[in-house]
Amino acid sequence: GENVEQHPSTLSVQEGDSAVIKCTYSDSASNYFPWYKQELGKGPQLIIDIRSNVGEKKDQRIAVTLNKTAKHFSLHITETQPEDSAVYFCAASDYGNNRLAFGKGNQVVVIP
Amino acid sequence: ETGVTQTPRHLVMGMTNKKSLKCEQHLGHNAMYWYKQSAKKPLELMFVYSLEERVENNSVPSRFSPECPNSSHLFLHLHTLQPEDSALYLCASSQFQGSGEKLFFGSGTQLSVL
Numbered sequence: 001g002e003n004v005e006q007h008p009s010t011l012s013v014q015e016g017d018s019a020v021i022k023c024t025y026s027d028s029a030s031n032y033f034p035w036y037k038q039e040l041g042k043g044p045q046l047i048i049d050i051r052s053n054v055g056e057k058k059d060q061r062i063a064v065t066l067n068k069t070a071k072h073f074s075l076h077i078t079e080t081q082p083e084d085s086a087v088y089f090c091a092a093s094d095y096g097n098n099r100l101a102f103g104k105g106n107q108v109v110v111i112p
Numbered sequence: 113e114t115g116v117t118q119t120p121r122h123l124v125m126g127m128t129n130k131k132s133l134k135c136e137q138h139l140g141h142n143a144m145y146w147y148k149q150s151a152k153k154p155l156e157l158m159f160v161y162s163l164e165e166r167v168e169n170n171s172v173p174s175r176f177s178p179e180c181p182n183s184s185h186l187f188l189h190l191h192t193l194q195p196e197d198s199a200l201y202l203c204a205s206s207q208f209q210g211s212g213e214k215l216f217f218g219s220g221t222q223l224s225v226l
Contacts, residue, residue, distance in 0.1 A: 004154070032213060043116070043202050043217030044155070089155065093212050100212035102154040 002027040004092050006103035014111050019077040021106045023090035026071065030092040033073045035064060038087045038105070047088075048075070080110045115139065118203050118218035126226055127193060133221045135186040135203030143208065144186040145215065146178060149200040160212075161186065193225045 003026040013019045025033075031052035036044035050057045050064045050073065057064050061080075066073040073092075077084055087107050093100040116137045125131050137144060146158040160168035161180040175197075177189040186203055200222050204215040 034213070034215075036215075036217075041219065043204075043219050044215075045217065046214055049214070100157065100215075104152060104154050 002030055002092055002094070002099060002101035004090060004101045004103040006090055006106050008106065009104070010107045010109070012109045012111060013080050015080055015082060017080055019075075019080050019084070019108055019110075021075045021088055021090070021108070022072055023074070023092075023103050024070075024072040025092040025101075027092070027094065028068075028071065029094045032093045032100075033064070033066060034091050034100075035062075035075050036089040036091070036102075038089065040086075044089055077108075080108075082110050082112055084108060085110045116203055116205055116216050116218035118201075118221050120221060121219065122222045122224075124224045124226065125190070125193065127195075129193075130189070130191040132190065133188040133201055133203075133223075135188075135218055137184055137186075137203075137205040137216070139205055139207075139216060141205035141207050141216070142183055143206045144180060144183075145204040145206070145212075146186065146188050147202040147204060147217075149202055149220065155202070157212075159188075190223075193223075195225050198223055198225045 005024045034049035037047045038044040048064050061078045063076040087105045089105045091100050091102045119134045143162045148156045158172045159178040164180050175192050179187040200220040202220045203218045206215050
């Protein structure tokens with residue numbers, strides 16, 4: 001089955017700087033890649049997702065890039081703010097078959 | 113109420129107890145999921161219900177028993193659990209008939225088995 005790895009496990013950034021989290025996946029058939037943000041005491045929340053027919057997607061300060069050849073995708077957060085501090089999970093799936101495989105999560109800490 | 117609501121938020125139970133976790137979604141979605149979240153591990157999919165039919169059971173031990181009486185409610189019945197079952201149990205719903213896309217999660221039930 002699909003195996004998703006996230007790097008780094010913890011990332012600290014100064015407020016206002018950019019943060020980048022990278023995920024790699026193993027199954028070349030995977031074609032759907034979401035990112036979830038989990039704040040303390042809450043469930044994960046979908047923040048952005050991308051399909052394999054698109055190389056990049058942006059939503060305000062958040063962007064995701066996909067490299068299908070290398071089988072990796074990244075989350076980019078620009079102009080980080082304290083409220084961006086959370087655990088971020090990437091996932092990959094073969095669309096429609098419920099096999100959404102999650103990574104272990106990255107702890108992002110934004111230092112004011 | 114909006115979104116996905118889970119009760120209770122915290123649960124402590126002994127290995128011989130029977131308890132149930134409840135999930136309710138107010139989003140009009142047609143698929144509901146149970147996930148297990150353990151520290152330093154990826155989220156593990158346990159069960160998927162699509163249009164009230166179970167469509168996925170990821171080799172979960174029989175001491176976990178799901179129930180989906182309608183498209184808005186999902187239960188997870190627990191009995192004779194083990195300490196290693198202690199974890200955060202997350203319910204989710206989606207619009208896309210169990211595809212796993214665009215999941216909306218509840219805040220979870222933090223379960224401790226003594």
